[in-house]
Amino acid sequence: EKGGYATYMEKEIFDQPQAVADTLLGRSTPSGDLQLDDMRITEEQLAAVDRVTIVACGTAAYAGMVAKYAIEHWARIPVEVSLAHEFRYCDPIADEKTLVVSISQSGETMDTLMAVKHARDLGALTLSICNTHGSTIPRESDAVLYTHAGPEIAVASTKAFLGQITACYILGLYLAQLKGGSYAEDAKQVIAELQDVPSKIAAVLSDVGRVREVARFMADTRSVLFLGRHVGYPIAMEGALKLKELAYIHAEGFAAGELKHGPIALIEPGQPVFIVVPGPDTPHGLHGKVVSNIQEIRARGARTLVIAEEGDSSVDEFADEVFRVPHTSPMLQPLLTVLPLQVFALELSTAKGLDVDQPRNLAKSVTVE
Numbered sequence: 001e002k003g004g005y006a007t008y009m010e011k012e013i014f015d016q017p018q019a020v021a022d023t024l025l026g027r028s029t030p031s032g033d034l035q036l037d038d039m040r041i042t043e044e045q046l047a048a049v050d051r052v053t054i055v056a057c058g059t060a061a062y063a064g065m066v067a068k069y070a071i072e073h074w075a076r077i078p079v080e081v082s083l084a085h086e087f088r089y090c091d092p093i094a095d096e097k098t099l100v101v102s103i104s105q106s107g108e109t110m111d112t113l114m115a116v117k118h119a120r121d122l123g124a125l126t127l128s129i130c131n132t133h134g135s136t137i138p139r140e141s142d143a144v145l146y147t148h149a150g151p152e153i154a155v156a157s158t159k160a161f162l163g164q165i166t167a168c169y170i171l172g173l174y175l176a177q178l179k180g181g182s183y184a185e186d187a188k189q190v191i192a193e194l195q196d197v198p199s200k201i202a203a204v205l206s207d208v209g210r211v212r213e214v215a216r217f218m219a220d221t222r223s224v225l226f227l228g229r230h231v232g233y234p235i236a237m238e239g240a241l242k243l244k245e246l247a248y249i250h251a252e253g254f255a256a257g258e259l260k261h262g263p264i265a266l267i268e269p270g271q272p273v274f275i276v277v278p279g280p281d282t283p284h285g286l287h288g289k290v291v292s293n294i295q296e297i298r299a300r301g302a303r304t305l306v307i308a309e310e311g312d313s314s315v316d317e318f319a320d321e322v323f324r325v326p327h328t329s330p331m332l333q334p335l336l337t338v339l340p341l342q343v344f345a346l347e348l349s350t351a352k353g354l355d356v357d358q359p360r361n362l363a364k365s366v367t368v369e
């Protein structure tokens, strides 16, 4: 069942080209129009949506953070991401023009389910992004967009995360198409570009030898920091979460711009820091800003582990290690940049002799509040 891999986690990491390809499959009609699954929301209702609230926990919430950037950019609808267990208790504002999107691999997470029920009570439209057919959350929602990542056995989420991000893109592009005009035109281009992503994921995964090597030498590490910006920010958070869960190492993800507002005080000689570098064509000069961050922490002795696009030589001077990902448009980068971080956590956990498939204290689906 592990398909020749030592653990489910490793298998699931290497299943990711398929997870993304399958989630994309059959979504677009020959004319390039997107379609969702079970739809009990009319196009008219969706077209009237003036606010999106995403509710999710853990890794799924990081997929939701990626979705915020994508949906706001492509469909120009304000998006808020709320941890599902906080949503009900912050007196949320939602009505029939609010689309509440829940993201859940299992479809059984109690916190997320309760948030969906609360949203429904407020009169909001509810849409579930879910990996498990017939589970509770999609049943309780007005519409469903299934991720086709296949069953995820390892407790910590990997391929379901990529499926979730992919589904979030589909939703964002769907909303953009509903808007029509130039929104719809732009969406078509992204849909075409998405088709190339699975082979890029496979390319990254075929070349992870150096990440593994670096991880194996870090089994004694006490703390690792992760920096990212724009869609790289949730990826930094996810990289940190994977390391906590799998290797029991203290890890923190930051928005790179936040560095000078505090976390830079943590940088001392030898401190390992992963930096997710936006592609050079990311708007607003963000690439250059993150390269400056690498320079700043390197000057203070940090050990810089950089994830950057192929051909981006601007990082070489300041990087102790560079892990490369193929070029893609900035919004789609998370599907590639998270891969070295997953492999790093897997390998470090293995080097420490831990059970990567079943980390201590965790359960695959959290069905209590």
Ligand code: F6R
Pocket: 057, 058, 059, 060, 061, 103, 104, 105, 106, 107, 108, 109, 112, 155, 156, 157, 158, 241, 245, 364, 365, 366
């Ligand atoms: C992280 C992880 C958890 C889940 C979270 C939500 O590796 O597995 O953070 O992402 O518990 O679970 P679902 O997606 O089933 O609602």
